[in-house]
Amino acid sequence: MAGRDLPIIVVGGGIGGLAAALALSKKGRAVHVLEQAATFGEIGAGIQLGPNVFKMFDYLGLTEAINQTAVFPGNLMMRDALSGEEVVRVPVGSAGFKARFKYPYGVIHRADIHGAFLAACRKSPLVTLSASRKVTGYEDRGDRVVVETEQGGSVEGSLLVGADGLWSKVRGQLVGDGKPRVSGHIAYRAVIPTQKVPAHLQQNNVVLWAGPKTHLVHYPLRRGEVYNLVVVFHSSRYEEGWDTYGDPEELHERFKGQRPEVLEFLAMVNEWKMWVLCDREPIKGWSKGRSVLLGDAAHPMLQYLAQGACMATEDAVVLANKLDAAKGDHAAAFEAYEKERYLRTARVQLMARFYGELYHAADVRRDLRNSLLAGTTPEAAINGAAWLYSGIPV
Ligand SMILES: Cc1cc2nc3c(=O)[nH]c(=O)nc-3n(C[C@H](O)[C@H](O)[C@H](O)COP(=O)(O)OP(=O)(O)OC[C@H]3O[C@@H](n4cnc5c(N)ncnc54)[C@H](O)[C@@H]3O)c2cc1C
Helix, strand or coil: HHHHHCCCCEHHHHHHHHHHHHHHHHHCEEEEECCCCCCCCCCHHHHHHHEEHHHHHHHHCCHHHHHHHHHHCEEEEEEEECCCEEEEEEEECCHHHHHHHHCCCCEEEHHHHHHCCCCCCCHHCCCCEEECCEEEEECCCCCCEEECCCCCCCCEEEEEECCCCCCCCCHHHHHHCCCCCCEEEEEEEEEEHHHHHHHHHCCCCEEEECCEEEEEEEEEEHHHEEEEEEEEECHHHHHHHCEEEEHHHHHHHCHHHHHHHHHHHHHHHCEEEEEEEEEEECCCCCCCCEEEEEEHHHCEEEEEEECCHHHHHHHHHHHHHHHHCCCCCHHHHHHHHHHHHHHHHHHHHHHHHHHHHHHHHCCHHHHHHHHHHHCCCCCHHHHHHHHCCCCCCC
16 A cells, blocks of 8 residues: 555553544544554543633534533632632623633543544444554654554554653654653542432532642532542652552541641542653654654643643644645645644643642732732633633634
8 A cells, every 4th residue: 555545653552642633533534543552541530621622522523522521610710728718710600701711611521522433433444443542653654653562463554643641752753852840739539429418518610729749639520429539739749650559548648737628628539540640842843754743742741731632632723724725735734734833832831830830829928919819800800711711723
């Protein structure tokens, strides 16, 4: 088969990889997704979705599937975890927010958003999904890319999209900039049935309790049937790795002295899943020859703006559009894709670090944060988010 007739290989079947497969297939391109896990799936936790990604869902024909399980909160609220005072709120459910951004702010279970992408990919005759294919390396042969997998056997493609996440093998070969940066922040996550949450703590808001070197976030998921909890604290105890179990004792120690609401939430969970949070410096040079990076593989970020999956989805749409417009000139398409994406994603990467500092401020920094944000009007809060939530042109 001539190189140009081969499918585009996408390494990684997470949200970014499936979004890429779907967006490319909608432009008439055949895609082969290689996923290392035995099945295509996502872990059980919540994810926040800005209006910028709802614009992408609309473009990809996914809105109905997403809306079936998404919850649309009234506000994003920051509260001080020591005093209980409300520091600031963004009224994401308000008429003003909807008028400004045209699309809603939602929260969803990861399995549900991933499932929506997966179902759409399965419906497309142009998408082939192969699980249990762990990519170990690839070779650019000029007219094609040949990918090697741990399971043996090679897979050929016209182009290669590295959507293999934070620990990307493709990035290792393409950029070669070593391991991600360990931030020193640890996240524990849990999803609990709403019946376990006392009525006085239930609300349709995303609430962030900002404490010294800690924060806790809670919001309802799946039509309000379950609650998502995320707690973050600073620790140099952990180096790297993820998907292991957290230590509740350590949590109680870190959050000692905080508001009763925070402690009540912590007491509801016995089993936490743990993540060591990492990111990287923003870079240029996302492509080389026939290979290109997307999502966390290109621009891993801390989750403090809740945008990693949103950015990966935007990447996917832009990449597919650029490849379509370039009519076979993949180098021009990759260049145009990076040009359109690198400053926006760099801004999120760097601002996310800053927001981490803001959430975890202690002592005078905390007082300064609370005093500077006090009295923020709904209009000002909405204006402040416009660079991000207005989204990208498609
Ligand atoms: C605590 C926390 C909270 C977050 N909250 C939000 C939020 O509210 N909103 C938001 O938008 N984002 C959020 N994010 C970020 C978001 O989860 C990521 O940015 C997003 O999942 C990245 O998607 P991806 O497809 O690029 O990478 P991943 O989701 O990491 O997917 C990569 C896929 O590639 C596969 N893979 C890896 N290596 C190989 C290989 N060698 N061969 C084959 N397959 C491979 C993996 O198994 C995986 O399926 C959060 C992240 C964290 C840690």
